Amino acid sequence: MKRTGQGSGKGLTEYRKPKNPGEFWRGEIERLAWGGKGLARSDDGRMLLLSAPLALFPGEEIEAEIHWKARHGEGKVVRWIKTDRRRVPAGCPVAATCGGCDLWEAGEATAELKESMAADLLHRQLPQFQNWRYLPAPAAARRHRIQLHWDGMALGYHRRASHEIVPVKACPAGADSISNAIPRLLEAIQEKILPQRPQRWELATGTPEGRVVAIDEKGHVWLLEPDGWHRNDSDMSEVFEDFTLRHRAGGFFQVSPPWAMAAFRSVLEGWNIRGGTLFDLYGGVGLFSALLGKRFRRRVLVECDIAAVEWAKKNLDQLELPSECIASDIGKWLPENMGMAEDVILLDPPRSGLEPEVSASLLTAKAETMVLVGCDGAAFCRDIQRLSPAWKLTDLVVLDLFPLTHHVECVGYLKKV
Ligand SMILES: C[S@@+](CC[C@H](N)C(=O)[O-])C[C@H]1O[C@@H](n2cnc3c(N)ncnc32)[C@H](O)[C@@H]1O
Numbered sequence: 001m002k003r004t005g006q007g008s009g010k011g012l013t014e015y016r017k018p019k020n021p022g023e024f025w026r027g028e029i030e031r032l033a034w035g036g037k038g039l040a041r042s043d044d045g046r047m048l049l050l051s052a053p054l055a056l057f058p059g060e061e062i063e064a065e066i067h068w069k070a071r072h073g074e075g076k077v078v079r080w081i082k083t084d085r086r087r088v089p090a091g092c093p094v095a096a097t098c099g100g101c102d103l104w105e106a107g108e109a110t111a112e113l114k115e116s117m118a119a120d121l122l123h124r125q126l127p128q129f130q131n132w133r134y135l136p137a138p139a140a141a142r143r144h145r146i147q148l149h150w151d152g153m154a155l156g157y158h159r160r161a162s163h164e165i166v167p168v169k170a171c172p173a174g175a176d177s178i179s180n181a182i183p184r185l186l187e188a189i190q191e192k193i194l195p196q197r198p199q200r201w202e203l204a205t206g207t208p209e210g211r212v213v214a215i216d217e218k219g220h221v222w223l224l225e226p227d228g229w230h231r232n233d234s235d236m237s238e239v240f241e242d243f244t245l246r247h248r249a250g251g252f253f254q255v256s257p258p259w260a261m262a263a264f265r266s267v268l269e270g271w272n273i274r275g276g277t278l279f280d281l282y283g284g285v286g287l288f289s290a291l292l293g294k295r296f297r298r299r300v301l302v303e304c305d306i307a308a309v310e311w312a313k314k315n316l317d318q319l320e321l322p323s324e325c326i327a328s329d330i331g332k333w334l335p336e337n338m339g340m341a342e343d344v345i346l347l348d349p350p351r352s353g354l355e356p357e358v359s360a361s362l363l364t365a366k367a368e369t370m371v372l373v374g375c376d377g378a379a380f381c382r383d384i385q386r387l388s389p390a391w392k393l394t395d396l397v398v399l400d401l402f403p404l405t406h407h408v409e410c411v412g413y414l415k416k417v
Helices: 012-016 104-125 176-190 257-270 287-295 306-318 356-362 377-387
Strands: 023-028 038-041 047-051 061-068 073-082 132-135 145-150 155-158 165-167 199-205 212-215 221-225 228-231 236-239 244-247 275-281 296-303 323-327 344-347 369-374 391-399 409-416
Touching (some): 023 038, 023 073, 104 132, 104 377, 104 391, 132 257, 145 176, 244 306, 257 287, 257 409, 275 287, 296 306, 377 391
Parallel strands (some): 275 296, 296 323
Antiparallel strands (some): 145 155, 212 221, 369 409, 391 409
């Protein structure tokens, strides 16, 4: 029996015959999808998923080179026929080729575009859920950590969708101290003061920004001083309104710490998160335990990076916040029936989200409140679905913690069903 293609009345077998690869199409972007791609419809009703560097706006007319798949087309925009009047010139000379940022030309419409991408994801993945809001980044938010690549000839970022290097002399997405350190890093590598072998370098500063370190792939750290780079293994400091966190250079910390801290604070205080024990899982060096401070009688922080756990102990001791800090893989540590009704489970996993065995154990927890943080929206929605037999998402804030890119951070508030 012949099945019918969705929406257009075309037979599936007909759809399976690809049109000529590399065909050009002209038309209008209908809306934005998760990840910043533009959605459009070809003349025969097939869905087109279009990408362009530096932002697409709904309503723009473009020409794109399309490669047909079984049921839809994917393509790259090669020319704009009509641009949105809000599009602005990119504030970075290598924006068109560099793979680091993809929303430079969105200008003041960035918040609107990112919110519409989040709306597309939530509409598809959590269609019943409406209670969410978007918190845009302040214009001043900059990256306190960047990763550059040195290939033996040039220092820069990877070209979009490639491993070639786009040389950079500055990075306007980074804090000034980081950006200014790029030519100094290049000079020191070229002069063989720093290792010359091709590798990835991280430049990082703390909070407030100023003191810059360079970290090589082996984890060796150099501090930038007026007369150049010096080996230095001292820790990094992040000084916030009411507490300081320290951590080792090169270890995980929020990319834009002052803004991330202000955003998390406003969301968690808005939900009045408090209780008996805080289970700070994937806890890093104790950011959420410190932020929620005396709102809990006790904290249990679990994290697999042993050095981060050592720092978490020191950070929380210094703040006089009694805590148990455990170095373990969450999947191995997580007990069945965790906690008591008054406790809160806060999870901040890496991009891949919760491992299946972690979501399964959480279904039996006795704690009745959960906060789930996720830096990949699709993984976050998948985890909310996996948790749904026992946990109901009641509130969600989508934070723009990664300005100039299409990435966002989702912070969900869940109650036991
Ligand atoms: C997104 S970071 C969050 C860290 C911390 N909550 C913060 O905001 O600074 C995720 C953390 O989870 C840790 N991690 C990753 N996989 C883990 C696992 N399977 N078990 C325990 N910790 C893990 C990483 O080392 C990292 O510190």
